[in-house]
Amino acid sequence: MNKQSKWIHQFFRVYWIVISVHFFAQWGSFVFLDYDDSASHFYIYILILPTLWMSIVTLITKWMYVRWNHLSFYVLFSASTLITWTIIYLNYDIRIITALCLLPILSAVVFFKRRLLWLPSVLQLIAFTSLYLTDSHFRNYLSSFDVIAVIAFIIVSTCIAHIIVACGIEILTDLQVTMLAKQDLIVKNAIMSKLSKTDGLTNLYNQISFHDYYDTAFDYASKGAELHLALLDIDDFKAINDTYGHQAGDTILGKVSQVIQQHMSSSDIAARYGGEEFALLLFDQTFEEAYALVESIRNGVAELQHPEMNGKSVTVSIGLQSYGSEQTKEQLFEQVDHYLYQAKRTGKNKTVTACNVG
Known part of the structure; x- marks a missing residue:
């Protein structure tokens, strides 16, 4: 009626x-x-x-x-x-x-x-x-x-x-x-809010947003929730920019971010942390499942061939660590960053965790 x-x-x-x-x-x-x-x-x-x-x-x-x-x-x-x-x-x-x-x-x-x-x-x-x-x-x-x-x-x-x-x-x-103007303003504010939280090139969250989510996730983890932190870095990215140009480098960043988004669930958080580095927050899964997920991302990136690089592929190195009650969020981040450095130092194109560091 x-x-x-x-x-x-x-x-x-x-x-x-x-x-x-x-x-x-x-x-x-x-x-x-x-x-x-x-x-x-x-x-x-x-x-x-x-x-x-x-x-x-x-x-x-x-x-x-x-x-x-x-x-x-x-x-x-x-x-x-x-x-x-x-x-x-x-x-x-x-x-x-x-x-x-x-x-x-x-x-x-x-x-x-x-x-x-x-x-x-x-x-x-x-x-x-x-x-x-x-x-x-x-x-x-x-x-x-x-x-x-x-x-x-x-x-x-x-x-x-x-x-x-x-x-x-x-x-x-x-x-x-007035209502149409208000709706238009709400839409614009939503777009601006999204732009302020995401990276324009990769469409992932930016570093500021990551830290906001990281603080919240750490609070939940301290109450018993599962949390895993991964840092991912594109190998030899400076050489890619120097050899093929920054436009090609931007394209590579976009493609790597797409692989990350394809493998992560809607409850996980992916952010471009800076330059060619990405940070991942993984929830509601065991360490083994988190390890399998980042490995699928690493393999997925390695399998891509890039016309911008004359058909060559790129690789990524990853550091991964689960939340531990004895750690602060700063200590957890530093530990994962150390594992990423270890992956870079020991040959690249690998995932390093507490189980395989050496």
């Missing part, structure tokens, strides 16, 4: 409430006040028949709305006009009762459609004119001033309703513009 249908169903509920309130108000007036009418005439012509008439109008309107949904506004405002003027006619000795004709006009404001506003207004004028011309009791009760006042009241109320709707539409438009 869309919002328009929701409001229309609310109007039908209001019709039943109005009919019920009018029924009990009339009955209470007859019972408790000095009502100048016989009981039979009151119950038949003031209470039962008008209530039955307004109920039938509401039921027919609901049926027409279901059957001809595209005519919903016409049947809705026609029903409200018939109910309103039935109540006005039964109580026209109450001077202020004609103000009820304002309700169908104001009800059109709910839909925020200016073209609808004149429909209930015209219906009120038609109902008033018809009642004035066909019923002598109603006509004789109204003075010339009353007639002019009712017509002016309907027209002025419609103009005010137009102003309300116009202001509402303007506010709604401004709100939509």
